[in-house]
Amino acid sequence: MNSKLIKIPKIEDTRGNLSVIENDLIPFEIKRVYYLYDVPAGAERGGHAHKEQKEFLVALSGSFDVILNDGQSEKVIALNKPYEGLLINEGIWRELKNFSSGSVCLVLASEVFEEDDYIRDFEEFLTSKN
Template identity: 80%
Template structure:
């Protein structure tokens, strides 16, 4: 499964820490940035895969689980540090669950939104991933 936890450079300072996501952190050109917040208790996000798009997820605040599936195996990664990100390549099904109160998920993407790049049905995903 092509996923990777990446350490984001952290500049520590008594006045507060600073982390920077630049081209050395993510292996793609950043074309879109968005964030999820105010996720109600018990709600889930994601539930899709991408044909081409790659993403880098960071828990800016709080924590959440990312359930990943490549069609052969499933893995759960908990994100809870603002100086660590999860790199998800294309062809990986992802679901975001168990959001803590006040959590914020930053998503850095390799391309702009394009509906045709999404695989939104898990059975379709499995059919494609086993080819």
């Protein structure tokens, strides 16, 4: 599947830990940053794929599951460490579920928002993979 977990450098200190994401960590230039928070219990986010955009997701606080589907297989990745991120390349359907209370999902994106880049219908996504 066209995604992978990437360790984010962690600098440990008695005053608290620090992690740094720079452009050499992820394989794209960051053009947009956004974050999800105050997600109600039982709510789901995502539910789409991108034609061109790549994303890097980090659970800054709490935890959530990322369900990935490449049109052939599906896998679930639990994000729950602020020093680990999930790289999702283009052409992958993603859903975010099971948000813990107080969770924050940081997303670094390779492109600015462009509605035409989204595939929001799962059947259309599957058709695009054939």
